[in-house]
Amino acid sequence: MTKxxxxxxxxxxxxxxxxxxxxxxLAESLGLSRNTVQARMARLERGGVFLSYERALAPDxxxxxxxxxxxxxxxxxxxxxxxxxxxxxxxxxxxxxxSGQVDLLVRVACRDTQHLFDTDARILSIEGVERTExxxxxxxxxxxxxxxxxxxARRGAGTTPA
Numbered sequence: 001m002t003k004x005x006x007x008x009x010x011x012x013x014x015x016x017x018x019x020x021x022x023x024x025x026l027a028e029s030l031g032l033s034r035n036t037v038q039a040r041m042a043r044l045e046r047g048g049v050f051l052s053y054e055r056a057l058a059p060d061x062x063x064x065x066x067x068x069x070x071x072x073x074x075x076x077x078x079x080x081x082x083x084x085x086x087x088x089x090x091x092x093x094x095x096x097x098x099s100g101q102v103d104l105l106v107r108v109a110c111r112d113t114q115h116l117f118d119t120d121a122r123i124l125s126i127e128g129v130e131r132t133e134x135x136x137x138x139x140x141x142x143x144x145x146x147x148x149x150x151x152x153a154r155r156g157a158g159t160t161p162a
Contacts, residue, residue, distance in 0.1 A: 004049070007032070009154045011040055012049070016147050056144075059093065059109035066116050067093075067137035070123060072104040078128030079103070085126040091119045102133075 004012070007030075014026055021029075027037045044050060059067060074082050079097075086092050086106065094107040106123065110116040116134070124132055 064109035071102040
């Protein structure tokens with residue numbers, strides 16, 4: 001991971017505020033040269049700072065209004081194969097490995113409750129998956145965000161990996 005300085009954090013804050021900003025617009029707003037912004041962006045990309053350039057879409061807009069989190073318990077030795085099998089399930093929009101009682105937290109999007117039931121059954125049928133527990137998403141309380149972390153890092157209270 002790339003160590004971030006004040007200019008990097010300003011650039012990331014500007015991108016967070018306007019993800020569609022052009023390099024020229026970013027350069028103008030930050031008082032930097034276009035070449036500096038391009039070089040910084042390339043370094044940040046190489047350093048793994050950007051998670052994705054994919055647009056975040058609302059599953060509801062695609063016809064999948066039911067979202068749920070599945071807590072999945074697995075046989076650890078089979079985790080690589082389980083990860084591959086989960087990636088083939090189109091309803092899986094995100095999955096995280098966890099420590100503790102639950103091994104995976106899998107976010108799914110479905111058309112209706114029957115579709116959710118069928119998706120859960122498909123995940124349960126993956127070799128090595130021992131059990132699932134499903135929680136319906138009732139609403140998003142706080143969406144994915146990093147702006148507060150950038151403010152904390154900018155104040156010097158946070159640490160960044162070297």
